[in-house]
Amino acid sequence: MKKLTAIAIAMLACGVMADEVASTNAANTARRKRTPEELAERARTSEMRRHGGTIRKPGSAYGKVVFLNAQKKVKSADLKGALDEIENTVHPIWEIKDVESVSLPNPAGDFKNHKGDVGVAIVDVDSLPALLLAPEEGWAVVNVAALSKGNPPADVLASRVRKELLRGFALAGGCTFMSRSQIVLRGDIRSPRDLDSIQEDSYGVEAIMTLEKTLPYYGVMPWKQSTYKKACKEGWAPAPTNEFQKAIWDKVHEPPATPMKIEFDPKKGR
Numbered sequence: 121m122k123k124l125t126a127i128a129i130a131m132l133a134c135g136v137m138a139d140e141v142a143s144t145n146a147a148n149t150a151r152r153k154r155t156p157e158e159l160a161e162r163a164r165t166s167e168m169r170r171h172g173g174t175i176r177k178p179g180s181a182y183g184k185v186v187f188l189n190a191q192k193k194v195k196s197a198d199l200k201g202a203l204d205e206i207e208n209t210v211h212p213i214w215e216i217k218d219v220e221s222v223s224l225p226n227p228a229g230d231f232k233n234h235k236g237d238v239g240v241a242i243v244d245v246d247s248l249p250a251l252l253l254a255p256e257e258g259w260a261v262v263n264v265a266a267l268s269k270g271n272p273p274a275d276v277l278a279s280r281v282r283k284e285l286l287r288g289f290a291l292a293g294g295c296t297f298m299s300r301s302q303i304v305l306r307g308d309i310r311s312p313r314d315l316d317s318i319q320e321d322s323y324g325v326e327a328i329m330t331l332e333k334t335l336p337y338y339g340v341m342p343w344k345q346s347t348y349k350k351a352c353k354e355g356w357a358p359a360p361t362n363e364f365q366k367a368i369w370d371k372v373h374e375p376p377a378t379p380m381k382i383e384f385d386p387k388k389g390r
Contacts, residue, residue, distance in 0.1 A: 172348025
């Protein structure tokens, strides 16, 4: 009888363990099924709760970067990744315009006509190399025709153009070639195929810091960007727009629990 009871208890324990394992597996499966959008939203909510999100200081930016798109081989939507990288890492005031053509070999007047202090033109001209630069004047020209050599697939061509656009903007804005790492500003690019070996359409930290210093010399000051919490501490945060920001605002501005005491010393007159 005791032996049967022990067996029953063991079987019950195994059943409980199996249920726990099944529950854990189900939870893990649920986590794995989260979409990239859901994960991004979760990260955004966590950032909002901790720091109140990221904001830009009003009036801190001036000047403008203009991108003139004078080609039709690569769709405007396929350029978005490069523009997002510039927006999210350097964050200047910028705009992109579709135009019929630009003045070559010197499009400086075109950028001025569009009120651009720094500019990148994207063209499709057989007689030009892949990238033209005039860093002393703050402009670059990316040539899709030269990047099309070898008739690459549409996605490969679009990737080449994005990388060359990022390179052109950084170099026109006063940045120099950095290390040989797999970023767009590596200095050993000699052909369109070399661009294919770059793993990401992105800048390294060194390039971003350099651009933040050099762009103002061309008349382009990027936005001052900070967390809401830090902006509250520095005194320039706007009124809160959600419960997370309000909690941060109230905490930063609450009176100290133990006010500072200043003792008067008659000998020193204070």
